[in-house]
Amino acid sequence: MAGIKDVAKKAGVSVSTVSNVINGRHAKMRAETLKRVETAIADLNYTPNAVARQLQSGQIKTLGLVVPSVANPFWGNVSQLIEKEAQKRGYQVLICNAERDPEMEAEYLSSMYNSSIRGVILGSSPVTFDHLRDRVDQGMQIAAFDRKTKGAQGAVSCSVSVDQALGARLAIRHLIGLGHTRIGFISGPIGTSSRSSRLESMQEVMGKAGLEFDEDLIWLAPEVVGFGDSQAAELGRTGIRELMTMDNPPTAVFSVNDMYAIGACSGARELGFSVPEDLSVVGFDDIFIAKVMEPPLTTVRQPVEQMSAMVVAKLIETLEAKGDVVDPHIELRPELIVRASTAPPKNSG
Amino acid sequence: MAGIKDVAKKAGVSVSTVSNVINGRHAKMRAETLKRVETAIADLNYTPNAVARQLQSGQIKTLGLVVPSVANPFWGNVSQLIEKEAQKRGYQVLICNAERDPEMEAEYLSSMYNSSIRGVILGSSPVTFDHLRDRVDQGMQIAAFDRKTKGAQGAVSCSVSVDQALGARLAIRHLIGLGHTRIGFISGPIGTSSRSSRLESMQEVMGKAGLEFDEDLIWLAPEVVGFGDSQAAELGRTGIRELMTMDNPPTAVFSVNDMYAIGACSGARELGFSVPEDLSVVGFDDIFIAKVMEPPLTTVRQPVEQMSAMVVAKLIETLEAKGDVVDPHIELRPELIVRASTAPPKNSG
């Protein structure tokens, strides 16, 4: 409860002097005065009020981070990496679970804006940015974690992402290379840029390979506003059940992320199919579970450590730069990690 | 950038009037005045500055949440549940990953204190509270999510947890009931209250059952300051390797949480042991993966939805209450979920 004034009084100096001490500007200060102030601070157990500081300076060293849900280990991991990187640079991070709901997203951004936060990382960015337009106009800097600018209509000032299309290509080519021709796709609603890229790229690769692309093999979870990712595995399970009980089921399936893939493996097993003998499964992200599950999951790895470090760097650079940031849009290459959940289809082997 | 003054000028009223409008105190206001103010607000795209509000009121509707790491799906899930519950009551949540490091914990608490946050939920509470004593003395209210007051020395003002000892009892009795006599324990460093409760209870149950408790069967990960939970599965894998390559390996293992259990299953498989035939594994928490992994994991479930709702309620009540809170310490019953990772030991079957 002690304020700078109390310290000043106790030390017998002015508030300005105390302020100078707090902010390390004691170069031209007598050692004795400095010591008096420091003792007063210690005696009163004084710590500067961050709120008042902020109001005065107008600055705040906090970054916003909007993710679908930290209940998904991918986003949990990313959140922690981003927080750590930001901390290194003296920034805090405010994590928000927006559950891919544009309305929540808009609300979080407003609330951040009102708290003077001016830099936000969007983990899973929406297809359109209309709902964030006002914030952008007010000067918020938005960094995207999953897309390049395409379609962002100038709303995004920097971005770091994996080449989504390449990721899907790697996955599908791998399956085609194994001899699969009927390949399914399992995903939640296509409400984000990354998801639509992955699906489109899959269709393209199959087309180029001269394979028929059966629309029935695309399974999308029903559109629910505000679902967390905790149910993603459940949805994957439901999806694979519907796909595998069709007349002409797929022999392989590409999941939009590892959570759905885990669910798909589990669901297939329940129906008596074994992975990879009866069904090959490829995921996306390479969350830690992919390696330790049974069978270990073949998946497309995103280099999250590198990506996290880079978004934080780019966003802070954007925030602090006077002029333009060099090379604000970075796209990294994902990597296919082949493990044991994929194999040639039965009848071809 | 528009402030309340700009609005006042534009609407031709005083700042007080604008403030009244913002805060919904327009009961005794002429409709025409109200409308003028509202139009001015809309025209200027004005939104109140949260920082200034806070400074003025001294109040802030934000709760701190300190967890080991949101990279662990258990804590990711809990974080989201707590955030949701807090939101219902008009509070925001500031999530911090302290990685079970007392120093980080202390730093986060200080930083929160300086930002006027007065209520904090400690997800995984440390064995001692010495490093937080100063904050408590300054009036911060701490809610524990994993223990009753025992040992908290008055530092914790409310708590909601599962009966840790009961959870361990359920797990060990289940294994004993199946005929196991050599039961291992796998965990990270015993740096938290919940972990030591679980281990102690395990030893007690085995003693009462007349079973020898072999100290060699306790595997603890090496003490590393500031490890996240992302490596927990890896550690479980390492742990089971060491245990299973002993001269007289265990036939069952109780893991301090599901992450270690997943790692243990994976590590056992790598050595050629199958779960549950050669080794039974019991986890703790019941994270979503437990259900979908292969084999599905037998584990002790914590009712996290209920617990999350309750801590938030108790903490807010503590914060807002004038007097004492009724029944501030709640202990819920965990539940053993028997799935397929446990079976009778080979030689007994």
Next chain:
DNA sequence: CTAGCCTTGTGTAACGTAACACCAACGACT
């Protein structure tokens, strides 16, 4: 006719800090 009371606002002092301009004392130099 005036005291008293509503109605509908207004003016100003906080909240805790940082920035900026300013100032007293003293020695050195011309």
Next chain:
DNA sequence: AGTCGTTGGTGTTACGTTACACAAGGCTAG
């Protein structure tokens, strides 16, 4: 002796909001 520069500070304003006391004008009642 007067001027200048340096050292080591000080006083005040502003940040954007809310709270609280108060005021102008009209209406009512005795």
